[in-house]
Amino acid sequence: MPRTLHFWVLGGDLRQVKLARLLQEDGHSVQTYAMEHRPDPGSLPGSDTIRGIEQADCVILPLPMTGERGLLNCALSDLHVSADEIFAHLIPGQLVCAGKVPPKFRVLAERKGLILRDYFEREELAVANAVPTAEGAIQIAMEELPTTLFGLDVLIIGYGRLGKILAHRLKGLGAQVTVSARKYSDLAWIEAYGYRPERTDQLTGWLGVYDLIINTVPTRIIGEAQLADLKENSLVIDLASSPGGVDRTAAAQQGVKVIWALSLPGKAAPDSSGRIIRDTIYHIMQELEL
Amino acid sequence: MPRTLHFWVLGGDLRQVKLARLLQEDGHSVQTYAMEHRPDPGSLPGSDTIRGIEQADCVILPLPMTGERGLLNCALSDLHVSADEIFAHLIPGQLVCAGKVPPKFRVLAERKGLILRDYFEREELAVANAVPTAEGAIQIAMEELPTTLFGLDVLIIGYGRLGKILAHRLKGLGAQVTVSARKYSDLAWIEAYGYRPERTDQLTGWLGVYDLIINTVPTRIIGEAQLADLKENSLVIDLASSPGGVDRTAAAQQGVKVIWALSLPGKAAPDSSGRIIRDTIYHIMQELEL
Amino acid sequence: MPRTLHFWVLGGDLRQVKLARLLQEDGHSVQTYAMEHRPDPGSLPGSDTIRGIEQADCVILPLPMTGERGLLNCALSDLHVSADEIFAHLIPGQLVCAGKVPPKFRVLAERKGLILRDYFEREELAVANAVPTAEGAIQIAMEELPTTLFGLDVLIIGYGRLGKILAHRLKGLGAQVTVSARKYSDLAWIEAYGYRPERTDQLTGWLGVYDLIINTVPTRIIGEAQLADLKENSLVIDLASSPGGVDRTAAAQQGVKVIWALSLPGKAAPDSSGRIIRDTIYHIMQELEL
């Protein structure tokens, strides 16, 4: 992308603000909309209408794109604008990048001849987001535990994207890291990177050695029986998306502290998250040869 | 120490409570005093007088030993008891372990024939305490910064105990770590461990590349000129003991965010700190062949 | 596998010997054949015929199973025995584990009702083998280069199993590690683990900064143009299976040192390789519920 492009960046939270600033720093022309309560507002142009959006080479909608009732997700704005209305102003052939696009808008985009891309579905974004998520989980553990992470016995359930980065960082802090997985090949990876491997289906009865358990698997792994196993004062952090991997009702009854932490990238590190979205959008544009 | 010993553990904060519990778990007989507001009080014996303290094989006073006006430092107690009074009940030949002993009590101990040891002066405690201090600083950085520590340009000033552990852990989290020192041999160490070396006396003019600066050196390194150098939105964490290494007045004037963080081990990880004190007291006793 | 099983271990090299010893140490009954020149032969039973092989719960053939003209691969034996003859002695329902099984024998096994498993096709074996391969490559680099790996600028081409482990270990030794890949998601992983990412299709013109280049990709990446780029005295190690990723003819003409290193696990660490095969065979048996 040697050219200067014209971007419209709409709605969202601090991630979206950072994204707009980064595009500007990269030399692009940027217009923002529906983020008028951003910090240091003067340093970015802002429009109070969406008129002119049809001029944009790329329109960037936030992650998630919509909030309640199909309205544009815009935490830093007083505006109430429907995503429909935004789409109505776009013109055939325009590139729209958005996160977690509802099916309805995919259909709409196709009908209008828009080039719609959901950056949240990109594998490289998911990988890169594992970094702020892992740091967010580490911050929570540091805040909650009366001990250092150094020397702590930690179990990470699952060796997907998040499990991989969490294990790497916790080892970097000197924790004693065990990772559980189901596949033999994942167990081989876990061992090759220097963590202790365990089989996820054989955890029950052996959970009492861990000071900290971090679940990354979106199925119910930690139920009543597993909770009964836990060491006193151990902490459980559940990073799995809804419905989570921990029986929170049983945990409350048994007095086990469980923290269900979602959407950490935007909370723990909005600037890094904005940068990750920027990079992903550039990749999309490179693939489209824009 | 195969024998069961009798310990008295007095005053202090959560570290002292943890220390008492660990001694008990190790099979020793433990009496506590002046920590009646500890959490879960029933699990530890507590006395409301110091009568019987003369029976102790080892008397453990907190870190620091005294608060205002020579009173025993006891954050978890309503008692007001002077350290003098405690010393008055001790008998010749008794072992007293305390942290940051004021000179007056060294003299007093000698006069009374007490075996007084200041565990805060032990090198191994200082080394071990660098671990919770480093984690405390990392937690602060995670809380304050809108970015991940991963990829962050960090400068650590000083390569003493704290600088060494901080550098190691921040590298483990994926930060880009620069460490400054004065001696050529320290610079050689910094390089051999994979950090970027800089000379502390040549930092001025080059501070604008760092997102995070952590000072560990108790002399004024970051003055007006250095502050003027800093990148916008960079964070300075000063871990140096009083008077600190940063000109806080100038920082306030220039709008630079400085966090002066002291006594992190007790705050960030009281349980680990209690364990470190326990280990150090055991070392003292081994050297005394108790 | 709580039971004591009866294994026959045939042919192969030191890996196969180690495998037999490990099975014996695990409490199994082991018979060997066609490895009579093994070191310390007395410590393992050996047969000079294959009579009795039909009693085995599991027959283990080496990696690769056959050498020239369908003969059993047996580097530690003077015997010339065809794989056909071995198969002729096996009975329906018997488990045979072998490495790199030629198609003919798959057909033969099916026809005879044997349970034939090729352990070389197991993902967990491939992952685990990346460890001795990476160490073998590191050993070669240490032997060939007049510099330390610490501080060396290294390029690893490809981020598959081998690239991942190589990058991790070289970073652990303090090298400056760049990894090239094609997919954006792999580039995101490379960055998240703290290596410098490059696109494999954009290496040309930028190879002159590397002291060491390790190729893991089995397509011709390093041709004449790339070789012309290289820094004087740089070393190229090609770990890609035939035909390799480097134009060796051009390299010879241009005076570039290229080491084409294959089958490193068996050479660099036969004991570890034997252990990896043992683990994989156990996994196979667990899946068969033997």
Added chain:
Amino acid sequence: MPRTLHFWVLGGDLRQVKLARLLQEDGHSVQTYAMEHRPDPGSLPGSDTIRGIEQADCVILPLPMTGERGLLNCALSDLHVSADEIFAHLIPGQLVCAGKVPPKFRVLAERKGLILRDYFEREELAVANAVPTAEGAIQIAMEELPTTLFGLDVLIIGYGRLGKILAHRLKGLGAQVTVSARKYSDLAWIEAYGYRPERTDQLTGWLGVYDLIINTVPTRIIGEAQLADLKENSLVIDLASSPGGVDRTAAAQQGVKVIWALSLPGKAAPDSSGRIIRDTIYHIMQELEL
């Protein structure tokens, strides 16, 4: 040192050749002597007499400076020249840098008014040299052992410069690293960096768990009793300078493989060693404000 200086570089091995080349690359004027059999001789000026040496801003003698009978150590030369003769050509005020200077020449230098500096006594050189020494030891272990270093149980005796770097690198390769030391503070460091600590005076009886033992302490630690403890097929690498830390006679009798490896930097990584000497000489000159 913004100026172009005139260096004479005499004798030595490949380290000294690399040193001369690096000085030349840095823009200095360099004359060599007594290294006429160096590889690629044409790329460096060489003199066959020492006439003109009195013009040098800095004269660099090798490490060690002298070989037998006070002759200049010059492994890449047929010359036989005494260090006395070289000193006879130097003039008052000239800077001479040399490694392991015999006492006689210190006296001589003082008498002649030379500024003589022994770079081998510099702490930063000793620290930096620990890096190629550690890599040399790792290379030996890789060559000798039939297993990977990954997962290996390794004991490092001593936590001085070499022990520190060895532990760091072996951990980076995935070994299970135990380090023994005598002082409590060193044991605290060992733990804080994530290695298993052991007391050097309590090793006897517990050596049977290690696959590899690397001694760095120049006192007899591994005697007959310790050797009897060792696991079969374990490897001992002794890096301690004469007389070493292992009873080699007893080891031979007991069939324990001991490799006594000295002077590894010059053997394993002459180019890196030459660079380290160059850096140290620059430091010396900076301190002299040359």
